[in-house]
Amino acid sequence: MKFSLFALEEWFDRYEFKVDYMLGSSSCAGMTVEELFDLTGESVDFHHTMLTAPPVLGDPDLLESISTWYQNTEQDEIHVTCSSTEAIFLLTHSLLKPGDSVVAMFPMYPSLYQAAEDLGAEIRRWYLRHENNFQPDFDELVSLVDDSTRLIILNNPHNPTGQTLDEKELKKVISIASHVGAKVWCDEVFRGIIVNGNSLTPSIRDVDGETIVTGGMSKVFGLSGLRIGWIAAPKDILDSLRHIRYFTTVCAPVIEQKLAAIAHRHRDKVLARNQAIVDHNFPVLEEWIQNQDGVFDWVKPVGGPITFPRFIHEVNTNELCRVLAEEYSVLIPPGKYTFDSEGFIRIGYGLADGFEEGLEIVSSVIQSY
Numbered sequence: 001m002k003f004s005l006f007a008l009e010e011w012f013d014r015y016e017f018k019v020d021y022m023l024g025s026s027s028c029a030g031m032t033v034e035e036l037f038d039l040t041g042e043s044v045d046f047h048h049t050m051l052t053a054p055p056v057l058g059d060p061d062l063l064e065s066i067s068t069w070y071q072n073t074e075q076d077e078i079h080v081t082c083s084s085t086e087a088i089f090l091l092t093h094s095l096l097k098p099g100d101s102v103v104a105m106f107p108m109y110p111s112l113y114q115a116a117e118d119l120g121a122e123i124r125r126w127y128l129r130h131e132n133n134f135q136p137d138f139d140e141l142v143s144l145v146d147d148s149t150r151l152i153i154l155n156n157p158h159n160p161t162g163q164t165l166d167e168k169e170l171k172k173v174i175s176i177a178s179h180v181g182a183k184v185w186c187d188e189v190f191r192g193i194i195v196n197g198n199s200l201t202p203s204i205r206d207v208d209g210e211t212i213v214t215g216g217m218s219k220v221f222g223l224s225g226l227r228i229g230w231i232a233a234p235k236d237i238l239d240s241l242r243h244i245r246y247f248t249t250v251c252a253p254v255i256e257q258k259l260a261a262i263a264h265r266h267r268d269k270v271l272a273r274n275q276a277i278v279d280h281n282f283p284v285l286e287e288w289i290q291n292q293d294g295v296f297d298w299v300k301p302v303g304g305p306i307t308f309p310r311f312i313h314e315v316n317t318n319e320l321c322r323v324l325a326e327e328y329s330v331l332i333p334p335g336k337y338t339f340d341s342e343g344f345i346r347i348g349y350g351l352a353d354g355f356e357e358g359l360e361i362v363s364s365v366i367q368s369y
């Protein structure tokens with residue numbers, strides 16, 4: 001099996017630790033261990049933590065606390081992984097074989113379909129079109145599925161557009177999938193943060209217990225350094241991927257799982273902290289886009305800390321974003337290179353530092369570009 005270039009991650013790898021202004025992150029603001037302890041009122045007794053491997057499926061405390069984020073998901077329907085990236089890898093390799101067809105929202109976080117493509121599956125793109133305000137077209141979804149379709153892959157809230165599917169729309173996808181015997185997998189790493197007072201996105205697990213969800217600590221929790229993710233799915237699906245786990249990481253690290261369990265037990269506080277940062281940054285972004293006067297055609301996001309504005313006039317986004325990173329120390333992922341969507345850039349508004357200053361720099365570069 002070959003691994004194709006994962007351009008979005010490559011872009012971050014190239015610039016992330018060199019720039020002063022991070023305007024492209026899809027994560028909320030990180031915190032120290034001390035901040036986590038202060039915010040939640042709990043701590044880990046590091047000195048007495050036994051550094052032996054925890055169970056393959058996950059630390060029971062963490063499984064318990066994750067399961068409470070869903071209405072109908074039991075602890076034994078959750079499998080803790082080393083990041084949601086590992087969760088995506090495990091699901092792809094356990095659910096698919098070469099020749100299967102997969103319908104995936106497009107654009108979307110690349111590994112969600114690229115891992116399947118690398119495996120030899122046929123990817124059918126379910127486009128979220130800007131001219132349609134990034135809204136899903138269900139007639140098109142019907143035309144994309146057939147008897148060879150094993151999976152429909154969703155991301156809700158959606159990276160990079162920040163759009164969401166509500167319960168009615170999730171039900172439609174589930175119904176279309178069931179007609180051809182396909183499973184539905186929804187990546188929900190952005191569930192928990194909303195924009196502009198919109199309502200919280202439902203979990204597809206709460207709509208239908210046969211569906212598969214991936215989640216993780218990196219995005220709305222702002223704890224990307226923990227590298228903890230999970231899969232919530234029917235038990236038979238978890239059983240089928242377990243043997244692949246023996247070849248990847250076997251189990252997730254012990255201290256990180258304890259920290260993740262604390263964050264999950266106090267989800268309300270952690271998410272409220274990150275929502276407050278988004279609530280501060282989002283009006284700044286709105287005003288900034290308005291002030292650009294005719295530069296962007298913007299479909300406002302609904303959930304998560306990211307958005308995907310489109311330039312009205314033709315712009316080579318790879319070149320613009322390269323100049324921003326290399327000459328002005330601002331990281332923004334270009335739509336073309338990272339999401340195969342020319343004319344767009346992805347802006348992340350979940351970080352606490354330097355958002356306004358970074359945007360000012362982008363304005364000055366855009367004007368002279």
Ligand SMILES: Cc1ncc(COP(=O)(O)O)c(C=O)c1O
Nearest residue numbers: 083084085109159189216218229
């Ligand atoms: C939709 C989506 N899923 C999964 C991931 C991977 O996150 P991690 O591996 O840090 O848990 C990302 C990262 O940007 C993402 O956007």
